[in-house]
Amino acid sequence: MRAFRGNPAGQSSGLGSYPVPQAVITASSLTKKYKDFVAVDGISFEVAPGESFGLLGPNGAGKSTTMRMVGAVSTRTSGDLSILGLDPNDHGPEIRSQLGVVPQQDNLDQELRVRDNLIVYGRYFGIPARQVARRADELLEFAQLTDRAKSRVDDLSGGMKRRLTIARALVNDPRILLLDEPTTGLDPQARHILWDRLFRLKEQGTTLVLTTHYMDEAEQLCDRIVVVDKGAIMAEGSPAALIKQYSTREVVEVRFGSDRNAQVATQLDGIGERSEVLPDRILIYSDNGEAALTRIVERGLSPMTSLVRRSSLEDVFLRLTGRSLIE
């Protein structure tokens, strides 16, 4: 099977080989307003070719709106945006012909069979019928849907639909793949299958831009992320660097019962670098979790449950915004 590559944009589009651009996406003070509501508030970022870049943030943070602007679909209110060196205001169709888009809500054509969905979509990029038929078969294999080629879309499971949507997004051999909440609503097994497929694309050098509110997804797939909240960027870096910068190596989670957590918290002063009191548990940030837990017990406090774990992006988000990612 032919590899899916982000660069150069593949033999199929007939672009030949040319120098690798330094940044495939450049956003500067990118803003989107709907009347009085500011959905995206002047964000700036760059994405390098072959990079896997994530926008991490809670629902309503402006991630999807950003993706729609990057996808050359939604018109920006102000700021600058360049995709593959082109301005989406002037070259929307040209930019979109180089992108693969996996939207938050599947929008497969339910009136068509699985394979026909790929064929029809490939035609939108001007790919000749014979070539797109061959491509559809390759992609069905990649998405592990070969045996469902003639199924109705409605008869597919949620995970299969998602894989078909990803296969459809790859039909034009895109240089950049945009994934908006790719695994939301899927069961854990389906998520892992999907991550595996996306990871293969990443290994093959496709530029991935994805939004997620799942920290584990961001950690699995992204080389670099920006944490977004209320339309603005709070922090930027690799998952490991962000954790290092904004959290400790380990976290102790202790539960004393929902009505006692706040009261006990005062007795934990001095243990760990800092703590967060949540309604259901207390988080104590320390580079040595086991040692911190020992100190808690030494103070005569006996938590109902305790857990020592590595810090995650969830902790970074909590630190930056004072709120949890999934609310």
Next chain:
Amino acid sequence: MTTAVERDAIIAAGSKPRRWGSFYVAEHRIRSMRAYLQTLVVTSFGNPLVYLFGLGVGLARLVPTEIGHATYLEFVAPALLASAAVTVAAEECTYPVLMGFKWNPIFYAMNAAPISGTQIVNGLVLAVGVRMLPTVGIYFVFMLLFGAVPSALGVLGILIAVFTGMSVGLLIMAYTSTIVEDRGQMALIQRFGIMPMFLFSGTFFPITQLPVYLQWIGWISPLWHGTQLGRDASYGQSEPVWLIAVHIAYPLALGAFGWWSTARTVTRRLNA
């Protein structure tokens, strides 16, 4: 930081969808129509049979007198032909448009590919035309078989019917493209738009039979203009040239407005 060569290559790769996008959308729609091909074939053959028998042959016996040099069957046939086109328009310009935004939101998928809102509309319009043409053609063959077309020029009725159907369809599309929530508007279009238009557009009797205060419904109805044009071609009813010009210009203007308005609405909704 893209080189000029690369920039040119990307722009070149996008030129094909820019030029042919509307046709790709039509291709997609026609492929979807295959799912209900059987129904299309049955109705295309069944409708003319039922209507020409029931109205043209059955009712014609009750209307023994000629209407402006034409038998009742000759009088009613061009109207039925135009109505058949309008029926296709009423089907293809309602639900498929609403579905594309809501229940089967493929318009968003098309627009995420290089296809623009205007191209989506153009493609839908093309596909409606492609569906209308054989439906009307088959209808016309039945008209010939029933002896309802006295003049050879009557064959123009096929084009006139498609023209009329598109005019109505584009107006319907201009409205359906604005619908965000389905609250039974489709049934309203059918009951208070299409049905009265059938009844008051001189389909079954000349609109001069109506009291003057109801005749305006005919005048503003593109179906009446199309029907009259069809009659002009089919049996040469004597109408002044200026009126024939109005029969062409009025549906044309409505259709053009509908097309422009639909493209504007669809683009605005997709690119918000």
